[in-house]
Amino acid sequence: MTVQFTRNVDRRRFLQMAGAAGASGLLPLPGSIRRALAADAAPLASAVIAGKSDKMIVHNAKLGVMETPLDLLRDHPFTPKEILYNRLHFPIDLNGGWVATTAPASTETTRDWTILVSGLVQRPKTIKVSDLAKMDQVKRISVMQCAGNGRSYYWAKGKTAGSGWKHGGMGNLTWEGVPLMPLLKSLELGPDPSVTFLSANGKDVPPVVGGADLIKSYHLAAPQLQNAILALKMNGEPIPTVHGGPVRLIIPGFYGNMNIKWLTDLMLMDRENPSALMQKTYRMPFEPVEPGKFTTQDMTQQNTVPTYGFAIMSVVFAPLAGETVKAGNVDLKGVAWNDGVVPVTEVRVSVDQGRSWIAAEIDSSDGPTAWQHWQTRVALSAGAHEVWVRATDAWGRSQPMDGLTTWNPGGWDWHGVDRVAFQVA
Numbered sequence: 319m320t321v322q323f324t325r326n327v328d329r330r331r332f333l334q335m336a337g338a339a340g341a342s343g344l345l346p347l348p349g350s351i352r353r354a355l356a357a358d359a360a361p362l363a364s365a366v367i368a369g370k371s372d373k374m375i376v377h378n379a380k381l382g383v384m385e386t387p388l389d390l391l392r393d394h395p396f397t398p399k400e401i402l403y404n405r406l407h408f409p410i411d412l413n414g415g416w417v418a419t420t421a422p423a424s425t426e427t428t429r430d431w432t433i434l435v436s437g438l439v440q441r442p443k444t445i446k447v448s449d450l451a452k453m454d455q456v457k458r459i460s461v462m463q464c465a466g467n468g469r470s471y472y473w474a475k476g477k478t479a480g481s482g483w484k485h486g487g488m489g490n491l492t493w494e495g496v497p498l499m500p501l502l503k504s505l506e507l508g509p510d511p512s513v514t515f516l517s518a519n520g521k522d523v524p525p526v527v528g529g530a531d532l533i534k535s536y537h538l539a540a541p542q543l544q545n546a547i548l549a550l551k552m553n554g555e556p557i558p559t560v561h562g563g564p565v566r567l568i569i570p571g572f573y574g575n576m577n578i579k580w581l582t583d584l585m586l587m588d589r590e591n592p593s594a595l596m597q598k599t600y601r602m603p604f605e606p607v608e609p610g611k612f613t614t615q616d617m618t619q620q621n622t623v624p625t626y627g628f629a630i631m632s633v634v635f636a637p638l639a640g641e642t643v644k645a646g647n648v649d650l651k652g653v654a655w656n657d658g659v660v661p662v663t664e665v666r667v668s669v670d671q672g673r674s675w676i677a678a679e680i681d682s683s684d685g686p687t688a689w690q691h692w693q694t695r696v697a698l699s700a701g702a703h704e705v706w707v708r709a710t711d712a713w714g715r716s717q718p719m720d721g722l723t724t725w726n727p728g729g730w731d732w733h734g735v736d737r738v739a740f741q742v743a
């Protein structure tokens with residue numbers, strides 16, 4: 319299936335290239351295209367999703383899973399669509415691959431798009447995207463991050479399900495749209511008194527009839543939900559189709575899987591949705607678990623909690639692993655982020671393997687749901703060095719010194735202290 323899809327896409331690109339080459343005669347195919355055509359090569363990102371940079375690391379072509387290398391991610395305060403990580407649950411070529419592009423949805427698609435608001439209510443309603451566009455818009459700056467970001471680091475302890483993300487399964491973005499909670503209220507749905515959860519679903523469907531759909535549920539009292547929007551724009555433009563355009567539920571501070579793309583349904587419920595992608599995966603055990611001793615099938619509502627808010631985390635953007643910097647005063651930089659509610663109050667850096675820690679400066683000017691840019695400067699002599707970084711929030715929550723302590727079968731929630739080895743010359 320993967321092979322089949324990859325070939326089809328490559329063939330289309332091949333024909334386009336062949337056409338271009340044909341006009342001028344004998345132009346050879348660029349090396350990148352030749353590599354994509356080689357049977358065993360990982361496909362280029364742009365062949366999987368039109369408009370993506372070929373510097374992206376493709377983890378799974380069939381599901382459009384791709385990660386941003388850190389040297390690209392650090393260059394932009396707001397992650398451009400060309401390099402934003404991507405993740406889909408169902409094969410990208412369903413429905414003729416309509417999502418496989420960073421271009422916005424067509425005018426017709428946007429005009430005809432409706433969201434059904436239903437569930438335990440007296441008066442179900444529909445909302446048109448064209449009506450949303452006429453309402454007052456608000457802006458949110460927030461981190462989008464897969465709950466599996468950093469998963470590959472868990473593999474030192476034991477294999478998990480899912481793609482091998484390093485730290486590039488995230489981005490920092492601006493979103494514009496209509497605030498969710500006031501909108502729900504204005505619809506005068508007449509909710510049943512038992513209503514406590516909101517569920518959201520998107521247009522994408524599982525490839526097999528009866529397969530688990532991606533439906534996510536949120537407690538209506540969750541603080542992050544009060545900040546949620548039905549977003550129509552990302553980074554100032556209509557949301558790229560592959561990232562959920564024309565309309566996406568954005569809940570600042572909640573992991574990626576909770577931010578439903580191509581939103582079609584909002585349901586007011588008295589419980590979490592029973593779907594497998596809500597109940598059997600995307601959940602974290604309350605107690606530490608060991609590889610082989612606890613599996614996804616052991617998960618219940620009692621022993622696990624859904625991957626809602628981000629665990630507090632920080633990474634180093636400079637220097638990056640393997641880089642060489644000049645001896646003397648060395649600038650150390652990076653970003654931290656948290657659950658979208660509790661501010662990051664401290665970022666500490668160590669260049670002596672955790673014996674002593676230096677407080678870095680934190681720039682929080684984009685608000686608590688955005689990347690918090692940290693930096694500090696240390697004098698370093700020539701040789702091999704390591705920088706470690708650890709963030710703490712106003713509630714005193716911090717990152718485990720040993721990230722492996724939160725190992726879990728889904729590989730979620732990696733937020734161990736980042737340790738980066740580099741050279742000073």
Ligand SMILES: Nc1nc2c(c(=O)[nH]1)N[C@H]1C(S)=C(S)[C@@H](COP(=O)(O)O)O[C@H]1N2
Binds near residue numbers: 407521560562573576
């Ligand atoms: N409808 C829908 N929404 C979805 C998904 C999906 O497969 N379908 N994947 C989720 C997951 S797991 C993540 S990490 C984010 C990825 O967002 P991005 O691809 O725009 O970066 O989208 C989320 N929203």
Ligand SMILES: [Mo]
Binds near residue numbers: 405465466574575
């Ligand atoms: Mo994800």
